[in-house]
Amino acid sequence: MTIQLSHFSAAFVFALFASIVFGITHRETTRDMIRYGLYCFAMFLGGVFVAGWAMWLVRR
Amino acid sequence: MANQTAKTTTKAAVPAQPASMMAVIAPAVGWLIPGAGHMIQRRWIRGGLLLVSIGALFVLGLMMQGHIYKANGGDILDMLGFIGDLGAGGLYIVTLAMNWGQGAVAFATADYGTKFMIVAGLLNFIAVADAYHIAIGKKQ
Numbered sequence: 001m002t003i004q005l006s007h008f009s010a011a012f013v014f015a016l017f018a019s020i021v022f023g024i025t026h027r028e029t030t031r032d033m034i035r036y037g038l039y040c041f042a043m044f045l046g047g048v049f050v051a052g053w054a055m056w057l058v059r060r
Numbered sequence: 061m062a063n064q065t066a067k068t069t070t071k072a073a074v075p076a077q078p079a080s081m082m083a084v085i086a087p088a089v090g091w092l093i094p095g096a097g098h099m100i101q102r103r104w105i106r107g108g109l110l111l112v113s114i115g116a117l118f119v120l121g122l123m124m125q126g127h128i129y130k131a132n133g134g135d136i137l138d139m140l141g142f143i144g145d146l147g148a149g150g151l152y153i154v155t156l157a158m159n160w161g162q163g164a165v166a167f168a169t170a171d172y173g174t175k176f177m178i179v180a181g182l183l184n185f186i187a188v189a190d191a192y193h194i195a196i197g198k199k200q
Contacts, residue, residue: 002167003123010172013120014179017113021183024106025190028200 008048015044083195090191091149094184097191110187118151118180126173128152128161141174147181147188 005013023037082101090097095111098104122128129141145152155161161177163170193199 001123002125003120004167004169005120005124005172010124010169010176014117014176017117018179018183020109020113021187024109025186 011048012045015041015048019044080195083192086191086195087188090188091147091184093150094148094180094187097188098194101191101194103194114148114180114184114187115151117176117183118148121173121176121180122155122161124173124176125163125167125170126161126175126177127163127170128155128174128177130156141178144178144181147183147185148177149184152181 019037019041022040023033023035027033027036086097086100088097089100093111094114095107095109097107098110099107129138129145131142132138148155163174167173190199
């Protein structure tokens with residue numbers, strides 16, 4: 001069984017699961033874990049958009 | 061009198077946290093089955109989330125036709141890839157045993173799959189370290 005993800009969906013899935021692990025392992029309390037996980041997720045996806053627009057600018 | 065002071069000053073240093081079997085078992089089990097190091101210490105939700113997250117990344121990598129690295133003494137990047145993959149523990153062993161993860165050049169996304177599996181292994185290393193910190197009482 002094979003699966004083919006687009007660039008964005010691959011980045012989304014990666015960001016989601018990596019953020020969950022980062023949140024659990026890098027913070028002490030449940031509240032801090034959720035907040036840090038959301039922060040990492042936002043940074044991952046934000047980085048995708050920033051890098052995407054940067055490459056678009058470089059290409060022009 | 062002098063004897064008493066000598067007794068009080070020469071007390072043997074007591075370690076802050078006594079070493080327990082859990083400090084050895086939890087990381088070992090956590091490496092073999094992602095999240096199990098937390099579950100064995102009754103952190104069920106954390107362990108379950110780690111199992112799902114790391115397991116899903118690894119399985120998705122396999123389904124994207126990612127390449128699995130074997131022990132090698134060649135290119136430095138291949139060796140690093142092997143170390144990353146090895147972190148997935150049981151998932152890596154099963155993949156090798158079943159001869160999966162041969163990698164298909166036909167898919168452009170296969171390289172993503174390779175990276176997914178490496179990252180899954182590296183994330184499991186972090187989870188193992190976290191299970192150890194819980195076992196020694198450094199983290200709740």
